[in-house]
Structures are given as C-alpha cells and as structure tokens.
Amino acid sequence: MKLSFHPMIEADKNILCAGREPGKADRKAIQNARAVILPQGCRKSLYQMASKHCKYVFPNYDALFQYPGKTGQIKLFQKWGVPHPLTFVFESVDEYLHRDYSEKSTIKFPCVFKFSWGGEGHTVFYVDSEIMLNQLIDRAVEFEKTGQFGFIIQEYIPCQGRSLRVVVINKTLTAYWRVHTDSFYSNIARGATIDYDSDPHLIEQAKTAMIDFCEKTHINLAGFDFLFHEKNCLPLFLEINYFFGRKGLGGAETYYKMLVTEIKDWLKMVDTSLIQSENLK
Incomplete structure (x- = not known):
C-alpha cells in the first residue's frame, strides 16, 4: 500500500495532516505502507513519524531537520567540505x-x-x-x-549581479540564472530576471557538484543557490531552499506535473528495491 499525505498526489490511501499533529491513526497507516509521500511543507513531527515507521519516504528531509535554518546549512556544507563563502x-x-x-x-x-x-x-x-x-x-x-x-x-562575493538556482526533484535537475544587475538581491520576487542559457559550462559544474552533494545527503527535493565569483569558475554553495518558488520551473502547473512524474519514478524504484529484498529472503 502506498500512502500519500500530499494533497496533490494520489495514492492507494490519502490522508491530510495539514494544520494538525499526526496521531495514532496516521502512525498505523504509515506502518502498513510500503512507501509514504509527504507534502513539501511537511512538519517535523510527521516526517519523524514517517521515517521511523516506513523505510521509503519522499521527500527525504533528514538534512532539513538535522541541519535547520541558514546556520544549519553552513554546518552541513562544512561537514561535507563543499566550497562555500x-x-x-x-x-x-x-x-x-x-x-x-x-x-x-x-x-x-x-x-x-x-x-x-x-x-x-x-x-x-x-x-x-x-x-x-x-x-x-x-x-x-x-x-x-x-x-x-x-x-x-x-x-561578500562579487558575482556580476546573478546567482544560479538548481532545483532537484528526485533525479531531475532544472537550472536557471537569476539576474539583477542593479541590486544586491537576485531573488525573482524582488525583480530579478530569469536566464536559462548563459554560461552552460558553469551550470554543468554546479550540477555536478550538486549531484555529488545530494548523493551524500540524500536531498531529493530542494532548490540550491550557487554563486560564482566574477574572477573564477568555482561553484560556491550558498543556500538550500526546501520551499522554493516555481516561476523558474514554468509555474505551479508545470512544477506539479514534474513532481508527479518524478514521484512515479521514485515509486518504481521502491517497488524494484522491495522485490529484490523479497528475493534475497
């Protein structure tokens, strides 16, 4: 049985846990599930319950809750020795x-x-x-x-007024520059423009670094921000955004189509792993 707490993802059983703490009925459903799908805004108590009672949980928020906030993210970067300011x-x-x-x-x-x-x-x-x-x-x-x-x-990293956002959804990466040459801030909400095409070699370098980092941390749903110093080509890890905007992905509708596709692929991986485990018994 596949269980979803996500309001947009249908499964064998769907439960909504928004605005409340998880209870005994939620725990029982999780214990009976082969895989659990959680909402992007999942609270810590629900994630801990799901990961304790089910081996396969999407998204993997271990890093989010073990290294919370911007202070925690720096400690995570330091743990794995990735370049950052x-x-x-x-x-x-x-x-x-x-x-x-x-x-x-x-x-x-x-x-x-x-x-x-x-x-x-x-x-x-x-x-x-x-x-x-x-x-x-x-x-x-x-x-x-x-x-x-x-x-x-x-x-402060002089970066020509741009940062690179790379979004990971399961195994798929989407990257784009956020450019705001007249401001310190490169957030789209603050007027930055989106550029998908410039400096593809830098984009690939950031993707390569991010894939390695995600394999180590098991992060599979987040938007990573990178900076490049104007005088070199080394991608610097800046922040991890577990709740990211969708405009650079083509909007909310496109994002949810991507999410559904990637969760289906993740569930196939779960089924394969379970079959292999059964065959070893």
Whole structure:
C-alpha cells in the first residue's frame, strides 16, 4: 500500500495532516505502507513519524531537520567540505559577543548578514560598515526576545549581479540564472530576471557538484543557490531552499506535473528495491 499525505498526489490511501499533529491513526497507516509521500511543507513531527515507521519516504528531509535554518546549512556544507563563502555561524547574540576577538576581526566589509530563518532575501542584508553590523546585532537581540535565534556573517562575493538556482526533484535537475544587475538581491520576487542559457559550462559544474552533494545527503527535493565569483569558475554553495518558488520551473502547473512524474519514478524504484529484498529472503 502506498500512502500519500500530499494533497496533490494520489495514492492507494490519502490522508491530510495539514494544520494538525499526526496521531495514532496516521502512525498505523504509515506502518502498513510500503512507501509514504509527504507534502513539501511537511512538519517535523510527521516526517519523524514517517521515517521511523516506513523505510521509503519522499521527500527525504533528514538534512532539513538535522541541519535547520541558514546556520544549519553552513554546518552541513562544512561537514561535507563543499566550497562555500567564508562564513561565521552564531547561534545567539551571546555567542557572538563572547566569540574570540581574533576570529571576529577577520570579518571584512562589505559582508553579508543573514538571520537563520526567512526567504526571498527578506532577512538578508548587505553590510558595508561596523555601524550597520551593530544595528543588525541589536535587531537580533530583539528577535531573540520572541524566540528566534541564530545568524551568520558571510563574506561578500562579487558575482556580476546573478546567482544560479538548481532545483532537484528526485533525479531531475532544472537550472536557471537569476539576474539583477542593479541590486544586491537576485531573488525573482524582488525583480530579478530569469536566464536559462548563459554560461552552460558553469551550470554543468554546479550540477555536478550538486549531484555529488545530494548523493551524500540524500536531498531529493530542494532548490540550491550557487554563486560564482566574477574572477573564477568555482561553484560556491550558498543556500538550500526546501520551499522554493516555481516561476523558474514554468509555474505551479508545470512544477506539479514534474513532481508527479518524478514521484512515479521514485515509486518504481521502491517497488524494484522491495522485490529484490523479497528475493534475497
């Protein structure tokens, strides 16, 4: 029995868990399932229940929940030794204030300040002075009063006003540049344009690096952002977006067609693996 918690994906059994915690009935259904399909906005409790009681779960969100937020992503990049901008991770303002001065003194301006949460660049700031950095630290103090912790300070990479988005859906990769030469931000929601064709050799380099990374981390549904320094061709891992926009993929309808196709392929892989396991018994 194949079980889907995704409102757009039909399976042998469908359950909606939006807006509630999973319960005993959900756990029983998962235990009886050969494979479980979860929504992209799956909450941690449902994912943990599914992965505990079923071997085959899509998408694989181990990395999302083990390395949460932008602080967690940097730690994941560091774990696997992938190239990324020089980054200082602070889980709290207190950690920042007590960090060794010799380390903090290596922060050069301009730099980039990012709170650990948020999307579309709304919690990302170009910092050109110590005064502005201190203002953001003061803002972090206020956020901590509401329970929001963590930020990173990252070297600024001159990248000709563009970043590369590569989306993985199971085994399929889709890549496009997001270009905004008049702004620090290259988010489509902030006016960036989409370019599918420029520098295909750079796109292939990023795809190759990403495939290797996804094989190690088992990430199979996410949008990766890469930067290329204007003076070299090394793809730098910037961020992982588990909840990504669909405009660069052709819109929501095209995205869901891709998702359905890839989940069908994933289910075929599950069936093959189960048959092989049965034959070994």
